[in-house]
Amino acid sequence: FxxxxxxxxxxxxxxxxxxxxxxxxxxxxxxxxxxxxxxxxxxxxxxxxxxxxxxxxxxxxxxxxxxxxxxxxxxxxxxxxGQVNFSQYIYRLANSIFMASSTHYGHIQLNYDLVPVSLNLETAVPCGLLLNELITNAIKHAFPNRRVGEILISLKQLPDSLELATSELAITPAQTRPPKPRYELKIRDDGIGLPSNFAIENLQSLGLKVAYDLALQLRGTLDLKTQGGTEFRLVFSELTYSKRL
Ligand SMILES: Nc1ncnc2c1ncn2[C@@H]1O[C@H](COP(=O)(O)OP(=O)(O)OP(=O)(O)O)[C@@H](O)[C@H]1O
Ligand SMILES: [Mg+2]
CATH class of the missing domain: 1.10.287 (Helix Hairpins)
Structure with missing residues (x-):
């Protein structure tokens, strides 16, 4: 040898x-x-x-x-x-949407509260498209007639849920892998809020339907809060990579 x-x-x-x-x-x-x-x-x-x-x-x-x-x-x-620096991506994406929109005359403030998170392409693409819809909506609909306000985008890692860990353990006792980190992504604006008759089932438009479909694709949950504006909250985990060929 x-x-x-x-x-x-x-x-x-x-x-x-x-x-x-x-x-x-x-x-x-x-x-x-x-x-x-x-x-x-x-x-x-x-x-x-x-x-x-x-x-x-x-x-x-x-x-x-x-x-x-x-x-x-x-x-x-x-x-x-293989990994997207997701916090950096959010920052660049939101800025690019903001700059491209015709309404940014200084009446809307864009703020961030992001922890560093890296995600695979599988997860980052649907998340990015979902963000695109929600940020575009906030810019387009929340602040008509140059109403002054703020859009806040936040990304957090949620603490491990003990419940999830034990239930996973119960199904596969041999598995000792810790539960996957869960993330919370919020897009909040303090604008005029959704129309009072708003119902996701009755939407004729594409944007929010796409957003809910993307949340489903991510196996996440997307909830809506409507106090003092509009807040969408997506909770998700990284999807596992699946081979395509
Ligand atoms: N952040 C928001 N503030 C106030 N109203 C909103 C907000 N987001 C959505 N809306 C309302 O909900 C409606 C549906 O949004 P959706 O994104 O589905 O459609 P759209 O933005 O009108 O069109 P598109 O299909 O191009 O996205 C909007 O037309 C608007 O009236
Ligand atoms: Mg829209």
Whole structure:
């Protein structure tokens, strides 16, 4: 057995790992670029259209695609390629929606209260799209006629629930894995609040329906509070990665 063979094999492995990391970054970069192109196409279409309703639908699509592009950008900038720095993503996403909206004349304050959390792509994408809907809504609907107010986005890790731990233990006694951390994401505004006849079942619009579907996809819960404005609270855990091929 020759020790230098082993050294060489190890070096080759290291190199191959580095190559793959570069490749993965490149892939995220390209996905981001492609999504940006799609988003720009929506934007161009929106500009060329007179009908205000159609225009705003195209602008919404532009924003949705941009939110996904931003995830891939956050990924290729991160040192751990599988994990999105989610707090940083929230910050950048909210700012980008805010800047893109035509109503930010200084009457709305955007505030954050975020703990550092990193999430896999599986979880970050639906969370990001959900955030996109709720932030867009707050900016679009909560502060009409330049009403002054604040949007607060907060992300917390919830303390481990003892109940959950014991019930999990009861089902699979052999399992000693601790329960997965649960997170609480809140989007709160102190605006005019939802219409008094608001009922999620009767919605004709797409945005909030999408938000509830995304919460379901995350196997999370999305509740609504309507005192002194509107507050959506999503509780979720990281989804486990499932192979697609
Ligand atoms: N933060 C909010 N403050 C006040 N009203 C809100 C808020 N969020 C939603 N609404 C109301 O709830 C309605 C439904 O929201 P939803 O996102 O489903 O539709 P939309 O924003 O009108 O259209 P889109 O499908 O483009 O999202 C809105 O039209 C608005 O009247
Ligand atoms: Mg909406």
């Amino acid at each position: 020759d020790i230098s063979d082993r050294k060489q094999a190890e070096a080759r492995l290291q190199q191959s790992l580095r190559d793959k990391e570069v490749l993965l970054k490149e892939v995220h970069h390209r996905v981001k670029n492609n999504l940006q192109v799609i988003s720009a196409l929506f934007s161009l279409q929106a500009e060329s259209i007179q009908d205000l309703k159609v225009k705003s639908v195209l602008q919404d699509s532009e924003n949705r695609v941009r939110s996904m592009a931003l995830i891939h950008e956050t990924l290729y900038r991160s040192t751990n390629l």
